[in-house]
Amino acid sequence: MVAMDIAQTTEKIFQPKPSEKFESKTYRLQPPKRKAVGEAGRKIKLVANHFDLNIKCTEVYHYDVDIQPRAPKPMKRRIFQTAMKENQQLQRFYPVFDGVKNMYTARQLLDLPPGEQAKLTLRYAEPLEPTRDYTLVIKQAQPCRVDITPILQYVMRGSTDAIPQSAVQALDIVLRHLPSLRFTPVGRSFFPEQGDRIINIGGGCELWIGYFSSIRMGWKQPRINIDVANKAFHTAMPVLDKMGEILGRSFNPDRGLQEWQRNDVNKQMRTLKVEYQRGRQGGKRSYRVNQLIQQSARNAKFMADGRETTVERYFRDTLNTPLQYPNLPCLWVGSRDKKIYIPAELCTIIKGQVNTRKLGAEQVSSMIKNTAVPADQRLKRIEGFVRQAEFNKDPHNREFGLQVADRPTEVTGRVLPAPVLLYSDKRTETPRDGVWSLQAKRFLDARSLNNWVVLNYDPRTQTEKVLNFVRGLREAGGQVGMRIAEPRDVVCRDGTNVDRVDAVKDLTGIRDHFKPELVLVVLPMKNKLYNAVKGAGDVEVGQLTSCVLAKTVFRGDRQTATNICQKINAKMGGSNNGLDARTRPKLLYEPTIVFGADVTHPPPDQVNKPSIAAVVASLDASYHARYGHRVLVQFPSEGRRAEEMIVDLKRAVRELLIEFYKLNNKTKPTRIVFFRDGVSEGQFLHVMSRELEQVRAACTALEASYQPKITFLVVQKRHHTRLFAADLRDTCGRSKNVPPGTVVDSVIAHPTELDYFLVSHQGIQGTSRPTHYHVLHDDSNFTADDLEILTYYMCHLFSRCTRSVSNPAPSYYAHLAAYRARAHHDNFLRVNDIGDDQAASPEQSIAACSPKTVPMYYV
Incomplete structure (x- = not known):
């Protein structure tokens, strides 16, 4: 339903029954206090990467x-x-x-x-x-x-609205002073010289390994959170070699650069410091790069000794340095008030410069491969960095009376019991170590796929191979209760060159001819074609699509086919599973709507892109498996940075409440549970004052007396707390992580407020990152066990896989919806050739992010 229709029907939908009474509430903008720690689950001895900080100065x-x-x-x-x-x-x-x-x-x-x-x-x-x-x-x-004494008072009885920022800032600067001189500082991390340990990750970049450090305020004791830090740095190399790394085989220095090549190099080279050798006999200087200019050394002109000359001629005649590649563009370096042009071939990138640009897919893969180590090895690395930092030998720390413990903090956690999951015909499954099987199970609400088409963009994958994959998909669907018919057709197009693919035309032709429920798209590889297909299907054409890589088609294993069926069933409005009545949290027995919200921001160097927020909400009161969504595009005020707050949250919540009401026999939710992703601690009170008020306002806008109980939690994944089993016999899997369901709500948690760290997934690769939850508001007066169990159980309702995931399904869906909208916007800019230094209009951006397909198109 469009926004206009919703507005017109609001008056009719939310009308109180004669017997209904609503109590007026007065809300405090202060997080609720913890009454007691949780007790559910079996106890487990853990070690956290927090080190006690003793403070003797006052x-x-x-x-x-x-x-x-x-x-x-x-x-x-x-x-x-x-x-x-x-x-x-x-x-x-x-x-x-x-x-x-x-x-x-x-x-x-x-x-x-x-x-x-x-x-x-x-x-x-x-x-x-x-x-x-x-x-x-x-x-x-x-x-x-x-x-400094407010720090010691805070760890005993502190509150989020009274953090002693000035004292924390002072001690943080003390602890960072000497490491910032000894090592290369990047934000809160420090990177020692890598020596011969440097790892090349491609694109002219290398991986540096260092440590992260930050003061944390736990129970009765301030601590320092120390963790392994990994960053991509630009490799010290000649600029010509850097160009070759960025452009690959397309780089030919004899011919110079095409416009698109210059743009790609510019993205990486802007603001980098280079070393310049001034002629064969001249000295060396360092400059910061403004950009590559369009003119080559052969064409770029400037005034020297009162007459005009070219850069090539000047270096040849004046500096006795003939250029080998005069067709390459020059670097504009130094002050922007001056036009200092230097041939690229005479410059070398200076060592120790962090890469602030977005890494490519292969670079990210290489980073993960080289940094994902088992949990016990990560703990040893952390302890090694603590020894290397030598906190207690630092004369500055001694002067200020600071002492850091040599050993990490021990803490008692609990492993929560897994939920019982419900499938069709009342069949159930209990996960073990966060994983379960679909064998002999059918989806709770399985949908049929009767009319569909395959669009094959990979010329190497023959139609016969595609049909073999389709047969496996149909068999897997049949086993989980989905009836999947034969595809109407396999349409073949060449998707090798992304810029020559017209996905809008292809999908429009298929839609008009077959009117399919779904188009399964085979992609040659991970590249921009995915965004092009999704932008065309979701936004331009309104055609539901599901993408699969050609290598997946070739592999054709059963588990992959089952996973694809899970995604398709969710996209088509089905429910894969739910929580069995035996383990269903009691708070879900009354009508409850569960929200998830996230905001994605553009990279700092791309001023033409808006922030994009996504808000999702469960629409089925029984199993919380189907979700509605709203995508909100928001632009920062001129001259200001992107804001984390969701500006138009009231409208999104209001419309989703109406959808819930209509789909649940005109039942109003009596409870709202809101999982808000991506908010830092410094923004907690701002979120409460801005977003919590919008949620309330959305309710009263529907009906003045409508005041459901609201529970508002912040979901944080960008932190550096890690949990390790004190006894390796308690670990799970080859990576030796703590078992799924491990929760900690004491010692390293907030001194007085209700927060907890939860590892809800099985760590397959590397060390598991616990998700941190902080309760900002709670009308229902839930216990720690109530919220911890609800959170953990909702991590089992993610429709893509038969594994518990790292955060609850609603916040995960909001994250996916926000990033899908970001992909739509990026594709719009690419198709319309809008560069990084340009901006789409607000109307264009909103249209580019507004999908026409089904509610859970982003799964």
Whole structure:
């Protein structure tokens, strides 16, 4: 139903029955307190990668530092450290510096009273840079004294709305000061020199392994969270070699670069620092790259000694350096106020520069392959980094009275019991180690596929091979209760060159001729063709599609065919399984709607793309297997960064509540459980004030007295807490992870509020990342066991596989819907040739992300 129809029917749908009474509620914007820890499940001894932090100081002193002339942050650190070495009086205080403007000391600088400032001057030169004079101006910050005792108070009785940020920031800078000088800092991570351990991941990039460090406030004790960190760095290599890595076989330096090649190289080269050899006899200089210009060295002109010349001629005649590849574009480097053009062949990328761009699929695969280690090995790496960091030998930490434990924190967790899953004919299955079988089971609500077509984009895969795969798919469907007819046709197109594929035309022709329920699309490989097909099917044509790789067709194994059937059944409105009454959480026995929400943001360098939010909600009150969705496109205000908040959440919630009401015999949900993905701790109160209010407003907009009980949880996966079994006999699988269902809600959890870490999936590769849940609001006064069991059980309702997944199905679906919309938008930009420095109109972006297909098209 379109938005206009929903608005018109709202008055008729939500009308209270005469006997209904609604109690007015007053809401507090403060997370509920934990009343008790959970008790369900068997106990298990665990180790967490949190290390106790003992704090002996009660106050520190804050000063502002201004360094002139301006310099980048890493360079400021080195200038500051050089100045401290030259000033013995200041050095004895062991001051620490954050590389921007904040300096802290453990003792007050009595020679620097309020209103006065100290000036330090020095001469300093970076490698390959000329020597310059720098001035440091130091003065008291306001306030100067920073009280540290609120940290110790917080770990005893703290609340999210009163985090002692100034004290935490001060100690964080203390702990980071020396590592930032010894290692390469990237955000909160530190990367030692890799030596001969460097791992090439392709594309001119290499994998560096370091450690992550952050202060965490657990029960009665502040701690440092230490974890392994992995980052892609640009390989130190000649720029010509970097071009070859980026462009592959298409790169021919003799011919120069085509426009698309220059754009691809520009994406990787912008802002990189390069070393430039000035002629055969000249010295070396370093510059930051602005971009590759369109002109080659042969054509680019500038003024030298009062007359116009080309870059090629200047290097040949003046610097006695004939260019080998004059047809390549020049690098524009240095100040943007100047036009300094340098031939690419004379430049080399400087070592130690992190890659901030999005990695390619092969690079990501290589990263995973080289970083996914069993849990016990990861713990050993973490303990090794703690020894390498030498926290307790750092004179700055000693000066400030900080001491870090040598051993990680021990904690008692629990392994929750697995739910009993319900299939057709009341058959049930109980997962073991997060996995279960469909053998002799039929889907709870199996749909038939009577009219469908195969669209084969891989010229290597012959029709006979496709039909063999189809036979296996039909057999697998029959075993799970789906009746899958023979496909109406196998349409073959050449999808080798993505830019020559017209997926809209292909799907429109199939739709108009066959009017199929589904088109199964065979793709040659993982590339942009997937986005092109999904953009065409979901948005342009309104044709439901399911994609499969050609190598999957060739392999043709039964388990893959069954997995595809699960996806198709969900897309067509069926339900694969549900929770059996014996283990169904009691809170689901009254009408409950479960929401999931997520927001995806564009990369920082792509200003032409909006943020995209997705909101999904369970529409079947019995099994919570079918979900409706809304996709919301939101643009940041001019000059501001993308916002995590969902701007139009009220409308999305309101419309989904109406869908639930219609599909459940005009039953209103009495409870709302909302899983909100992707919110950081610093945004908790902002979410509560903005999004929780919108959920309430959506309810009262339908009916003034409609006030269902709301439980609002934040789902966090981007954190660095890891759990390890203290006894290897308690581990699960080859990766030696903790078993699925492992939950921790004490010691490393919030001191007073209801939060918990849950490992709900079996870690197949690498170390399992627990998902962190934090309850921001709860009208139902649920216990820890109520919420932990509900969360864990909903991780078994994801329709793609017969495994419990890492987060509840609704938040997983919201994530998929948001990223599918992002793929639609990217495809729209590609098809319409809108570059990174351009922007689609809001109307175009909204249309590009608005699907025409069935509710669960994103599965």
